[in-house]
Amino acid sequence: MSFPALVFVDLETTGATATADRITEIGIVEVDEQGVREWSCLVNPGTPISGFIERLTGISNAMVADAPPFEDVAAEVKERLEGRLFIAHNARFDYGFLKNEFKRAGHDFRATVLCTVKLSRKLFPQHAKHNLDSLIERHDLTVSSRHRALGDARLIHQFWGRLQAEVAPELLAQTVKALTARPSLPANLDAAAIDDLPDGTGVYLFYGENDLPLYVGKSKELKKRVLAHFASDHAAAREMNLAQQVRRIECIETGGEIGALLKEAMLIKQLQPIHNRHLRRNEEVCFWQLVEARPGEWRPQLMLASELDFGQQEHLYGPFKSARDAKKSLTELAKEHGLCHALLGLEKVKPGKPCFAHQLQQCRGACVGKEPVSFHSARLMAALGRQRFAPWPFVGPAWIREGDEVHLIDHWRHLGTARSEADLYELLEATPPAFDRDTYRILVKAQDRMTPLAANPGR
Numbered sequence: 001m002s003f004p005a006l007v008f009v010d011l012e013t014t015g016a017t018a019t020a021d022r023i024t025e026i027g028i029v030e031v032d033e034q035g036v037r038e039w040s041c042l043v044n045p046g047t048p049i050s051g052f053i054e055r056l057t058g059i060s061n062a063m064v065a066d067a068p069p070f071e072d073v074a075a076e077v078k079e080r081l082e083g084r085l086f087i088a089h090n091a092r093f094d095y096g097f098l099k100n101e102f103k104r105a106g107h108d109f110r111a112t113v114l115c116t117v118k119l120s121r122k123l124f125p126q127h128a129k130h131n132l133d134s135l136i137e138r139h140d141l142t143v144s145s146r147h148r149a150l151g152d153a154r155l156i157h158q159f160w161g162r163l164q165a166e167v168a169p170e171l172l173a174q175t176v177k178a179l180t181a182r183p184s185l186p187a188n189l190d191a192a193a194i195d196d197l198p199d200g201t202g203v204y205l206f207y208g209e210n211d212l213p214l215y216v217g218k219s220k221e222l223k224k225r226v227l228a229h230f231a232s233d234h235a236a237a238r239e240m241n242l243a244q245q246v247r248r249i250e251c252i253e254t255g256g257e258i259g260a261l262l263k264e265a266m267l268i269k270q271l272q273p274i275h276n277r278h279l280r281r282n283e284e285v286c287f288w289q290l291v292e293a294r295p296g297e298w299r300p301q302l303m304l305a306s307e308l309d310f311g312q313q314e315h316l317y318g319p320f321k322s323a324r325d326a327k328k329s330l331t332e333l334a335k336e337h338g339l340c341h342a343l344l345g346l347e348k349v350k351p352g353k354p355c356f357a358h359q360l361q362q363c364r365g366a367c368v369g370k371e372p373v374s375f376h377s378a379r380l381m382a383a384l385g386r387q388r389f390a391p392w393p394f395v396g397p398a399w400i401r402e403g404d405e406v407h408l409i410d411h412w413r414h415l416g417t418a419r420s421e422a423d424l425y426e427l428l429e430a431t432p433p434a435f436d437r438d439t440y441r442i443l444v445k446a447q448d449r450m451t452p453l454a455a456n457p458g459r
């Protein structure tokens with residue numbers, strides 16, 4: 001069985017948080033064709049070591065006082081680790097600390113990582129505990145200096161040696177392969193771009209050559225969703241094509257799903273990404289409004305969203321994404337329900353003359369007095385019923401809280417998202433945005449979660 005060159009790594013640190021705490025000692029066991037080499041080094045963390053950590057590791061403030069800071073050993077450590085399989089116990093911890101220290105020192109570090117906790121768990125699922133002390137006991141490992149970096153790195157190396165004897169070679173090779181498999185990334189994308197993605201809810205943006213916006217999407221699990229775009233088993237050519245074009249990824253975290261939907265809709269209109277097929281720009285959002293031309297005679301009138309008085313939303317149907325769409329929809333409705341094209345304004349006919357639809361026996365004849373106009377009006381209202389525009393249920397604006405964000409909404413328009421009271425007042429004073437069909441659709445579904453602002457004057 002051939003494995004690549006290996007490094008068994010262990011660190012001692014000032015605490016458990018990779019971004020805030022620092023490394024105090026590095027222990028490395030290198031294994032390759034030339035044999036086994038051990039290396040260790042104390043590091044001055046530039047911050048005090050607590051009494052608890054001093055007692056646990058035996059590394060005191062006095063011991064590291066004259067040790068070099070990480071940046072002075074960074075180049076040497078990188079040389080020892082680079083191009084080798086990085087093996088550590090609870091590897092996320094050691095790898096995370098090293099990545100952060102390298103970053104501070106101005107180095108870019110990346111490795112294929114194998115975690116021996118995960119490895120032990122996969123190979124010996126019958127055991128509940130997989131910490132280093134359990135492995136020492138189960139595999140009869142020889143302890144030299146426990147809780148010191150090199151001492152613990154040696155233990156991981158020993159454990160690895162035991163596995164060669166205790167586990168069938170194919171099973172071991174297979175398990176290592178599965179644990180070290182990295183997501184396949186498009187050739188032009190830096191792996192660091194993936195490592196830094198957030199896990200939570202929000203919006204992600206793909207940019208291509210020359211920072212051209214390619215795609216905007218939303219997810220409750222950003223990192224997972226982004227990686228799904230790059231999964232190598234994609235059957236869809238369109239998805240493959242998109243993945244190959246991505247040069248840069250940007251993520252915006254939101255307080256929740258509604259925030260992600262609203263942001264997605266806004267960004268798609270703003271950026272017009274070439275791979276987003278839906279949610280295109282609102283050219284001229286329209287509604288049908290029923291107007292009583294004569295008593296009992298209701299006729300549809302095309303209204304642009306910009307002309308709409310949002311205080312007066314009676315007898316509105318839609319929204320439609322364009323005047324063309326509105327007419328198409330009404331034409332289909334007329335055909336389905338035998339309505340008169342002349343009365344609907346879809347066809348210009350002299351009074352008393354039959355509309356063309358009537359000649360095709362598709363209109364029941366309101367144009368020529370065969371059907372009372374009031375009957376026609378009632379049937380029109382019923383037919384339009386499904387497209388009825390939801391009236392705004394509050395007197396003034398309303399809000400939806402999601403995480404630490406508050407979405408402010410008025411008459412189905414998203415005034416903005418506030419993270420503070422000051423933001424909220426600023427939004428209330430700003431000019432409301434134009435009515436937007438996609439926003440309306442998102443907000444109508446979230447109606448139950450809205451609280452009217454007027455009922456909470458103190459907010």
Ligand SMILES: [Zn+2]
Nearest residue numbers: 340355363367
């Ligand atoms: Zn007719």
